Amino acid sequence: MNEIDFVYFNLSPNEIVVDSITGLPLWASPGVLVPVHAEDRLSESSMTSFDEPVNVSATLKIAWQENGKTHQAELNRNDLGIPAKLKSGKVRFTYLGADKWRVKVLK
Numbered sequence: 001m002n003e004i005d006f007v008y009f010n011l012s013p014n015e016i017v018v019d020s021i022t023g024l025p026l027w028a029s030p031g032v033l034v035p036v037h038a039e040d041r042l043s044e045s046s047m048t049s050f051d052e053p054v055n056v057s058a059t060l061k062i063a064w065q066e067n068g069k070t071h072q073a074e075l076n077r078n079d080l081g082i083p084a085k086l087k088s089g090k091v092r093f094t095y096l097g098a099d100k101w102r103v104k105v106l107k
Helices: none
Strands: 003-010 016-022 044-050 059-066 069-076 089-097 100-106
Touching (some): 069 100
Parallel strands (some): 003 089
Antiparallel strands (some): 003 044
């Protein structure tokens, strides 16, 4: 069985609301992310796909609300090391604050 997890952390001091992640399936967007102090604790439940590969667009666009303002970040799939079709593994999105995201693919 193939399993793909999208997990999210918010290391900023502010709660954020992720409105959308363009380039991933709709179910992969986490919604509200509360601040945490380390990436050893999820700030939102992971989103998981079983059995079906996940297509990832060449560009990922994250839109979120923070302190009443809309923010956006655009990330290049190739720069992140994410394949165009995920068959298994974990993709970890970490919001660092100041409009910066870190994305890692874990096997």
